[in-house]
Amino acid sequence: MPVSPTILVFDSGLGGLTVLREIVKARPDAHYVYVADDAFFPYGHHSEDALIARVVPLIGELISTHRPDIVVIACNTASTLVLSHLRAAYKVPFVGTVPAIKPACAGSKTRRVSVLGTSGTVQREYTRALIRDFAQGCDVTLVGSADLASLAEAALNGRTVSDSVLSAELAPCFVGNREDAATRTDTVVLACTHYPLLLDRLIRLAPWPVDWIDPAPAIARRVVDLIGPAAGDADQGAEMIFTSGRPHTLNRALMPFFGGRVPA
Ligand code: DGL
Numbered sequence: 198m199p200v201s202p203t204i205l206v207f208d209s210g211l212g213g214l215t216v217l218r219e220i221v222k223a224r225p226d227a228h229y230v231y232v233a234d235d236a237f238f239p240y241g242h243h244s245e246d247a248l249i250a251r252v253v254p255l256i257g258e259l260i261s262t263h264r265p266d267i268v269v270i271a272c273n274t275a276s277t278l279v280l281s282h283l284r285a286a287y288k289v290p291f292v293g294t295v296p297a298i299k300p301a302c303a304g305s306k307t308r309r310v311s312v313l314g315t316s317g318t319v320q321r322e323y324t325r326a327l328i329r330d331f332a333q334g335c336d337v338t339l340v341g342s343a344d345l346a347s348l349a350e351a352a353l354n355g356r357t358v359s360d361s362v363l364s365a366e367l368a369p370c371f372v373g374n375r376e377d378a379a380t381r382t383d384t385v386v387l388a389c390t391h392y393p394l395l396l397d398r399l400i401r402l403a404p405w406p407v408d409w410i411d412p413a414p415a416i417a418r419r420v421v422d423l424i425g426p427a428a429g430d431a432d433q434g435a436e437m438i439f440t441s442g443r444p445h446t447l448n449r450a451l452m453p454f455f456g457g458r459v460p461a
Contacts, residue, residue, distance in 0.1 A: 201226055201428070203229075204269065210391065214231070216269060217455070224427050229433075231435065238347075239347055245278055257286065278323070298328055299331035308335045309335065346391040363398055368404075384407055
């Protein structure tokens with residue numbers, strides 16, 4: 198592994214920035230290429246066949262162009278479907294993002310957990326298998342949202358997203374009697390990387406307090422396991438690429454996700 202590795206972080210849009218942010222903290226010395234496949238956003242609206250046909254060759258092109266040392270698929274909707282295809286097709290190591298059902302169920306005291314993801318992610322066999330293997334007797338409610346990822350992008354782009362719209366998206370995650378803290382849902386898995394962009398508001402709008410499980414810190418630890426710890430904190434720069442070809446106009450909003458760097 199080179200002293201300053203190139204880490205390619207991929208998502209359908211801006212949600213993967215919530216994963217990038219944690220990786221940058223763990224490896225401030227790496228060079229980053231963030232790719233948003235906005236030309237095909239949102240992934241949650243595409244069929245499984247269409248997504249495989251889109252993502253597998255696209256990642257191949259990105260590997261040829263940017264020569265990353267590791268690729269992070271910072272998207273549950275893609276990871277739950279294409280990771281095995283990517284690993285079969287390309288030699289570079291991949292780290293995926295999949296619903297954090299195991300830690301959520303291990304930590305739930307009421308044994309009632311909800312998984313909030315795109316409609317694609319909650320339908321995946323991969324997600325169902327995680328529940329079969331790791332629910333540990335918990336009652337797991339799958340909540341598929343068609344629009345929350347787009348709403349998160351709208352909010353990050355400075356557009357107004359009303360509380361009532363967000364509350365309606367959240368409502369099905371909260372199961373049980375609100376007066377009975379011993380049996381109601383106590384844990385919500387954020388199974389789409391866009392959702393932590395809205396976390397402050399989700400916390401405020403929740404009908405009662407819950408643990409929100411964001412897998413990003415665990416993904417950053419996995420990246421460090423594979424490529425090793427930081428060798429310094431020199432800034433090796435970062436690039437941000439939209440597959441639509443549009444320039445990014447969000448510099449100020451993006452900088453914190455890149456650890457203060459202005460992406461080229
Ligand atoms: N950020 C993506 C995820 O983690 C999906 C958003 C979408 O494109 O539907 O699932």
